[in-house]
Amino acid sequence: xxxxxxxxxxxxxxxxxxxxxxxxxxxxxxxxxxxxxxxxxxxxxxxxxxxxxxxxxxxxxxxxxxxxxxxxxxxxxxxxxxxxxxxxxxxxxxxxxxxxxxxxxxxxxxxxxxxxxxxxxxxxxxxxxxxxxxxxxxxxxxxxxxxxxxxxxxxxxxxxxxxxxxxxxxxxxxxxxxxxxxxxxxxxxxxxxxxxxxxxxxxxxxxxxxxxxxxxxxxxxxxxxxxxxxxxxxxxxxxxxxxxxxxxxxxxxxxxxxxxxxxxxxxxxxxxxxxxxxxxxxxxxxxxxxxxxxxxxxxxxxxxxxxxxxxxxxxxxxxxxxxxxxxxxxxxxxxxxxxxxxxxxxxxxxxxxxxxxxxxxxxxxxxxxxxxxxxxxxxxxxxxxxxxxxxxxxxxxxxxxxxxxxxxxxxxxxxxxxxxxxxxxxxxxxxxxxxxxxxxxxxxxxxxxxxxxxxxxxxxxxxxxxxxxxxxxxxxxxxxxxxxxxxxxxxxxxxxxxxxxxxxxxxxxxxxxxxxxxxxxxxxxxxxxx
Amino acid sequence: xxxxxxxxxxxxxxxxxxxxxxxxxxxxxxxxxxxxxxxxxxxxxxxxxxxxxxxxxxxxxxxxxxxxxxxxxxxxxxxxxxxxxxxxxxxxxxxxxxxxxxxxxxxxxxxxxxxxxxxxxxxxxxxxxxxxxxxxxxxxxxxxxxxxxxxxxxxxxxxxxxxxxxxxxxxxxxxxxxxxxxxxxxxxxxxxxxxxxxxxxxxxxxxxxxxxxxxxxxxxxxxxxxxxxxxxxxxxxxxxxxxxxxxxxxxxxxxxxxxxxxxxxxxxxxxxxxxxxxxxxxxxxxxxxxxxxxxxxxxxxxxxxxxxxxxxxxxxxxxxxxxxxxxxxxxxxxxxxxxxxxxxxxxxxxxxxxxxxxxxxxxxxxxxxxxxxxxxxxxxxxxxxxxxxxxxxxxxxxxxxxxxxxxxxxxx
Numbered sequence: 043x044x045x046x047x048x049x050x051x052x053x054x055x056x057x058x059x060x061x062x063x064x065x066x067x068x069x070x071x072x073x074x075x076x077x078x079x080x081x082x083x084x085x086x087x088x089x090x091x092x093x094x095x096x097x098x099x100x101x102x103x104x105x106x107x108x109x110x111x112x113x114x115x116x117x118x119x120x121x122x123x124x125x126x127x128x129x130x131x132x133x134x135x136x137x138x139x140x141x142x143x144x145x146x147x148x149x150x151x152x153x154x155x156x157x158x159x160x161x162x163x164x165x166x167x168x169x170x171x172x173x174x175x176x177x178x179x180x181x182x183x184x185x186x187x188x189x190x191x192x193x194x195x196x197x198x199x200x201x202x203x204x205x206x207x208x209x210x211x212x213x214x215x216x217x218x219x220x221x222x223x224x225x226x227x228x229x230x231x232x233x234x235x236x237x238x239x240x241x242x243x244x245x246x247x248x249x250x251x252x253x254x255x256x257x258x259x260x261x262x263x264x265x266x267x268x269x270x271x272x273x274x275x276x277x278x279x280x281x282x283x284x285x286x287x288x289x290x291x292x293x294x295x296x297x298x299x300x301x302x303x304x305x306x307x308x309x310x311x312x313x314x315x316x317x318x319x320x321x322x323x324x325x326x327x328x329x330x331x332x333x334x335x336x337x338x339x340x341x342x343x344x345x346x347x348x349x350x351x352x353x354x355x356x357x358x359x360x361x362x363x364x365x366x367x368x369x370x371x372x373x374x375x376x377x378x379x380x381x382x383x384x385x386x387x388x389x390x391x392x393x394x395x396x397x398x399x400x401x402x403x404x405x406x407x408x409x410x411x412x413x414x415x416x417x418x419x420x421x422x423x424x425x426x427x428x429x430x431x432x433x434x435x436x437x438x439x440x441x442x443x444x445x446x447x448x449x450x451x452x453x454x455x456x457x458x459x460x461x462x463x464x465x466x467x468x469x470x471x472x473x474x475x476x477x478x479x480x481x482x483x484x485x486x487x488x489x490x491x492x493x494x495x496x497x498x499x500x501x502x503x504x505x506x507x508x509x510x511x512x513x514x515x516x517x518x519x520x521x522x523x524x525x526x527x528x529x530x531x532x533x534x535x536x537x538x539x540x541x542x543x544x545x546x547x548x549x550x551x552x553x554x555x556x557x558x559x560x561x562x563x564x565x566x567x568x569x570x571x572x
Numbered sequence: 573x574x575x576x577x578x579x580x581x582x583x584x585x586x587x588x589x590x591x592x593x594x595x596x597x598x599x600x601x602x603x604x605x606x607x608x609x610x611x612x613x614x615x616x617x618x619x620x621x622x623x624x625x626x627x628x629x630x631x632x633x634x635x636x637x638x639x640x641x642x643x644x645x646x647x648x649x650x651x652x653x654x655x656x657x658x659x660x661x662x663x664x665x666x667x668x669x670x671x672x673x674x675x676x677x678x679x680x681x682x683x684x685x686x687x688x689x690x691x692x693x694x695x696x697x698x699x700x701x702x703x704x705x706x707x708x709x710x711x712x713x714x715x716x717x718x719x720x721x722x723x724x725x726x727x728x729x730x731x732x733x734x735x736x737x738x739x740x741x742x743x744x745x746x747x748x749x750x751x752x753x754x755x756x757x758x759x760x761x762x763x764x765x766x767x768x769x770x771x772x773x774x775x776x777x778x779x780x781x782x783x784x785x786x787x788x789x790x791x792x793x794x795x796x797x798x799x800x801x802x803x804x805x806x807x808x809x810x811x812x813x814x815x816x817x818x819x820x821x822x823x824x825x826x827x828x829x830x831x832x833x834x835x836x837x838x839x840x841x842x843x844x845x846x847x848x849x850x851x852x853x854x855x856x857x858x859x860x861x862x863x864x865x866x867x868x869x870x871x872x873x874x875x876x877x878x879x880x881x882x883x884x885x886x887x888x889x890x891x892x893x894x895x896x897x898x899x900x901x902x903x904x905x906x907x908x909x910x911x912x913x914x915x916x917x918x919x920x921x922x923x924x925x926x927x928x929x930x931x932x933x934x935x936x937x938x939x940x941x942x943x944x945x946x947x948x949x950x951x952x953x954x955x956x957x958x959x960x961x962x963x964x965x966x967x968x969x970x971x972x973x974x975x976x977x978x979x980x981x982x983x984x
Contacts, residue, residue, distance in 0.1 A: 114928050115877050125926065127617055130610045146607035178890055275609065275925045276893030285617060398610070436610075436792060438618050438725055443790030 050076045050305075052337035052566070053325050055312045055351065056545065058086020058505070061341030062295035062306075063559030064544040066117050068337075069304030071567050076333065077299060078325070080311035083289075084296050086341070086505050087512060088554055090289025094492045096442035097380040100287040101496060102505065102512070104376075104431060104449040105129075105400070107272030107281040108555035109291075110185055116560075122297040123290075126282035127436050128274050129399035134244035135482050136405045139389045142244050143396055158238045165235035166245065173270050174278035176219050179212050184271060184550045187561050188523045192530035224519055228266040229257040229407050243406040247427065250453055252512040252552070254373040256414035257407050261518045268517050268551065281400070283433045287440065288554060295556075315340070315351045315541055322540035336540050337566055341559065343507055343514035344368055344527035344547040348536070357537050364528035368521060368547075372498035372510030373417055375455035377475040380492035381446040384432065385483035397435045403428035403482055404453075413454055420460025422471055425478055427453040445491070450475055457498040457509040464499035471495055513552025514545050523549055534562040535569075542566055574599040577625035578717035578777030582785075586795050595798065596689070598626035603797040608895045609925060614794035615763050615804045616926055619723035621784060621795050624762075624769070625777075628690050629713045632683040636708045641683060644698055645675065646832055646857065647840040648847040652677050657743045657758050661832055661840070662694075667856025668820035668829035670694065671813060676745045678756055684712070684771070688813045694821070698852070717777040720801075721784065722767030724972075725791040727979040730757065730768050732787040737768060739980035751776075751783035762801060764808020766974040803897050806922040806931060809872060809967030811835060815899045816870065816919045816933050833860050834935075836870035836967065869941040872965040873904070873918050873934035875949055879960040880930050887953050893930075896923035903950040904934060905959065915940055915947055918962075924969070931969050932962075940964065 050073075054065045057079030065077040083089055087102040106126055114124060134142040142158065144151045148167070156163035189201035209217065222231055228249025229242070236242045246257045249266035256262065274280035284291040296306055311328040315338050324334035340347040344365055348354060354362050384394055404410050404427035413423035429451040434440035441447045452475055459467060472495040479486040498510025507514060515521050526532050527547045534542050544562030546552035575598045577583075587601045594600070600623065603611060614620040632641055641649045645660045652658040657676035661669050673687040695709040721730060730737045736748035736757045745758045753776035761767035772780045785793065802812065811817060820829040832840060841857060860866055884891035898921045906913040918932035932949075940947060943966050948959040 111877075111881070111928070120927050124928075125617060127613050128607065128609045128925075130605075130607045146605075146609070150606055174890070178885070178888075182885075273890075275895075276891055276923070278890065395605075436613075436617070438728075438791040 047324065047332045047334045050074050050333065050335040052076070052339065053078060053333055053335040054339045054341055054544070055315070055325060056080075056086060056341030056506075057084035057296075057306060057308070058341050058545070059088045059292050059295060059554055059556055060544050060546060060559035061086070061339070062292060062299055063113055063117070063556040064339055064341060064563045065304045065306070066295060066298045066302055067560060067563030068566065069299055069302035070117070071563075073337070075299075075304040076335070077304060077306045078310045078312055078327070079306065079308045080328075080506070081504075082308050084306060084308060085289050085292035087501070087507065088288035088292045090287035093494055094380050097445070097447050097492065098287055098289075098440045099378045099447065099494055100289065100433070100449050101378065101494065102376060102501065103288045103554055104283075104433070104451065105281045106284050106288065106291060106554055107269075107274060107279070108553045108557070109272070110555055110557050110560060112185060113556045113560050117295070117298040118301075119294055119298060122294045122301065123285070124294045125285040125290075126274065127285065128280065128282050130436065131396055131399040132244070133396045133399065133401045134240070134405070135387055135401070135403065136240050137481065140240060141387065141390065142240060143390075155241055158241055159236075162236045162238050162241045165237075166241065169232070169235040169245070170279070172215070172219050173267070175216050176223070176267065177271050177278050179216050179220070180271065183523075184555070184557060185561075187533050187565060188549050190530055190533050191524045223263040223267040225260065226263045227258050227260050228262040231263055231266070239406040239408070243404060243409065244402055246407055246410065247402050247404055247429065250410060250414075250427065251429065251451070252374050253516055254371045254417065254454070254456065257410050261516075264519055264522070265517050268553065272553070272555070283431070283436060285437060285439070287433060291554070312351065315538075317352065317538045317541060320537070320539055322538055337542065337570075338540060339542045339544050339562060339566065341545045343370075343511070343545050344543070345370065345508040346506060347543045347545065347547070352538060352541070361528055361531055361537065368527055369516040369518065370457070370509035370511040371516065372457040372501060372507070372512065373454045374510070374512055375422070375452040375471060375498060376494070376496040377450045377452055377472050378494040378496075379448040379450070379490050380441070381432075381448055381489040382491050383444070383489050384435070384446055385479070385486050385489060387483055394435055397432040399431065401428075401430045401432075403430060403478065417454030417456050420456060420458065422455040422467065422474065423453065424474060426455070426475060428475065428478060450479070455498055457502070464497040468495050468497055468500075471497060514547035517551055522551060526551060534558075534565040577623050578772070578774040579623045579625065579719070579781050582778055582781045583623055583795065593798070595626040600626060601797040602799045604795050608799055611794055611796040611800035612803050612925065614792065614796055615723050615765055615800060617724065618792035618794065619721060619725040619729055619788055620763075620800070621788065621793055622720040622722065622797070622801055623717070624720050625717040627686045627688065627718060629711070629716055629718075630685045630687065630692065630695065631710045631712045632685065632708065633710075634681050636704045637683055638681060640695065640699055640702065640704060640708050641675065641685075642849045642851065643702065644695060644852055646851055646853055648843065648849065649675060650847070650849070654680050655745050657745050657760050661837065662691075663832065663853030663857070664820050665852055665856065666820075667831045667853040667860060668823075668826070669817060669832055669835060670819050670821050672811070674760060676756075676758055678745055678747060684756075686718070689819065715774060716771045717774055719770045719772065719781070719784065720761050720763070720767060721770065722761045722763040722765050722804075724766055724974055726765075726767045728791055729784065729788040729793060731979075733783055737979065739978045740768070741978065742976040751779050753780050755780060762808070762810055763804040764810065764968050764970055764975060765804070765972065766977070766979070799897070803922055806897070806920045806933060807924055807926060807968065807970035809933070809969060811870065811933065812920065831857065831860055831866065833857065833866045834868055834870065864938075866938060868916060868935045868937050871934055871936060871941050872967040872969055873932040873947075873949070873962050874965045874969070875930035875932070876961040876963065877929045880951070883951060883953050883958045883960050889954065893923040893925070895925075897921070902932060904936065904962070905948045905950065906940070907946050907948050907961075918949065927969055931965075933967070934964070936964065
């Protein structure tokens with residue numbers, strides 16, 4: 043006896059932040075919406091897990107900046123508990139006791155940088171202002187569906203013309219700067235504004251985050267810019283910590299989905315999308331259950347969306363070949379620590395506030411280049427770059443009283459190892475990270491109560507991000523905007539009618555913006571009105 | 573030379589900014605650290621500690637003290653039982669507000685009152701009219717320091733030091749000891765969050781501060797200045813004397829005076845029928861309620877976020893939001909057709925980082941005070957006026973369950 047399959051208006055595959063945003067918008071529009079998550083917890087790469095009693099680990103992503111303001115307003119996220127704490131300080135330690143500690147006061151920051159180079163202190167201000175102007179100019183295009191360059195639809199051609207007019211309407215300084223970000227590496231751009239190695243080291247790190255590039259590779263310019271596209275409290279490029287980590291944020295999104303009448307099911311992995319005659323019909327779960335819906339949205343990455351959930355042989359050949367060339371090449375890992383106390387930095391003993399933000403371990407560009415040389419050779423960096431933070435110094439709910447939780451984002455850890463495999467290299471990676479921290483914070487090892495190591499392979503296995511790429515595909519020009527994930531298929535539709543994509547592999551991309559989820563929902567709702 | 577509070581030896585070294593201001597003649601820190609937001613977020617995310625000692629403090633004792641309060645305070649002080657506190661106000665004979673404050677009955681017939689401005693002479697003159705001795709009201713401002721411990725982890729901190737808070741109802745008051753010093757603990761505050769205020773004998777101030785600082789260490793207890801407190805109080809819908817209203821006592825004309833009803837405090841008089849007292853201003857207040865003669869009401873105003881953002885982005889700049897709190901007047905106009913159709917104004921304005929939208933406290937004529945009423949707010953963008961949509965909202969803007977939750981030992 044087979045029961046009649048359950049029927050929904052829309053099914054969202056994947057309960058990461060974009061799936062949840064998408065599901066919330068669809069529910070809000072009155073669609074009977076189901077969000078399916080394979081794991082026991084929603085959030086995808088934005089989860090907080092209590093691996094040791096009292097210690098809340100931000101297993102994968104760990105900070106927020108690019109969340110689209112429209113989403114916060116439209117989905118009433120504050121009502122559902124959204125609370126992002128500003129980063130109080132940015133700490134950039136050197137190896138010789140040197141350091142840069144930036145805080146909330148621009149003038150104090152000037153003097154802090156001036157300790158190293160007076161001209162750099164001014165250069166950093168000039169750079170920040172220019173970048174803020176570029177970001178403001180690009181922002182409207184983050185929040186709308188990019189034109190389809192392959193389309194002959196007059197509406198699309200008009201959109202392209204509008205974009206061209208908009209860009210030529212910008213003043214030349216902004217246009218030139220935009221051009222630089224596409225054509226120059228983060229390192230080269232910084233060379234124009236900064237001179238001191240330690241200062242450059244602090245500013246350059248955004249150019250490599252999550253990307254298989256050296257700070258001197260051309261692609262790092264755009265990666266750098268991408269990380270400045272967000273804001274905190276209207277401050278361009280500023281980041282914050284969500285209450286209870288990024289998992290706290292996705293719990294807020296889950297509440298929004300449910301408040302709008304949507305349904306979320308966990309432990310419900312999707313085996314495949316059902317379709318016939320080029321129309322989506324529903325999904326089949328891993329346990330064989332079939333669910334029906336005319337709209338199916340994949341919040342998974344492009345590889346999964348097009349190559350696993352559907353049969354690629356049903357797709358146009360040019361799309362498939364594009365997707366085969368689409369670069370994932372995950373190169374980042376996480377090592378998270380439960381600590382019995384705060385690390386000590388020589389010279390700043392007793393200063394607990396230095397950890398109330400990002401601690402940027404990767405003092406200079408040459409340090410990062412050396413780290414990348416390992417990556418290029420197919421091994422993880424022997425002295426890695428670490429973007430670390432101890433959120434418990436701000437949010438007491440992250441750890442037991444007096445103890446701390448430290449998140450370390452690790453570069454580089456290439457998905458493809460030249461020798462050995464990640465299952466055997468996992469603990470070596472953990473040791474390497476710990477040894478690196480020991481170099482900067484003598485005595486660090488004595489504080490470690492527990493260690494969580496998340497390799498690129500773990501990222502892929504646990505949350506399905508292909509090759510562990512944290513952005514669901516590299517943030518390279520060839521994979522952004524018109525081209526994300528492929529030219530002609532950058533507007534959230536797929537060749538199968540009713541089957542859509544809304545993951546970070548679509549515009550505007552990764553970094554927990556929710557933009558793909560929102561824009562895909564707008565596309566779906568618009569298509570339904572036609 | 574400014575006066576200092578009993579906590580000065582403790583707060584002075586904590587002030588990283590070196591910036592001080594004067595609060596009615598006392599030296600206080602508007603902000604201790606470079607990040608005002610960090611202090612603000614301590615109120616909403618962890619726990620904050622604020623020195624509010626510059627408040628004026630008065631003691632009323634015995635039956636005469638109670639009779640005096642019954643005569644002066646507009647809200648029924650009879651409802652303020654032993655171990656309870658009450659937000660209240662006092663008015664002139666014409667029903668205009670002189671001041672607001674918190675009254676508490678700490679023991680049978682033993683009352684205390686806080687007030688932002690001095691008011692001893694006012695109470696004394698009523699005392700004499702009533703034929704009571706002068707000591708019916710006594711100023712105790714210098715005898716006590718006051719600390720406000722506010723934020724989601726306030727209970728975790730206070731409960732490490734005293735049993736008095738386990739539980740202590742919202743607006744409850746208890747006598748207790750902290751670090752062997754006598755203190756009065758009340759479940760009150762000016763932030764709209766979970767919180768406590770402690771009255772501490774001046775000579776014990778440093779001991780109690782140290783005890784609180786130690787107990788709060790694991791909860792990111794953050795000393796905060798007056799700026800963060802003011803931001804939080806807008807979200808909590810709490811009015812500030814000198815900003816959202818002025819005392820009738822030193823007003824020149826009635827346009828500067830406001831009645832409690834006009835200040836949005838009609839809830840204080842919900843049970844006026846059952847309140848037999850002949851308090852100062854009663855007749856005027858009754859007439860205002862009966863005849864609906866209020867000139868305006870005080871309401872929450874939420875500026876439309878999209879309109880706010882657009883007003884700036886259209887001009888090519890980023891909308892200012894960061895740590896934006898102003899006490900300057902923002903004009904409000906009726907929408908539709910007519911130009912310059914002035915309706916009222918917002919007194920406090922905050923780009924709320926917590927609520928992710930700009931909010932204010934506004935005065936509007938009665939036909940515009942319904943929830944959802946729309947007005948145009950005048951803002952300045954690159955030195956030019958722009959008019960943006962704003963809507964009337966019920967105060968408070970932020971009202972978390974923990975504010976009034978009965979905390980009795982469970983984790984917050």
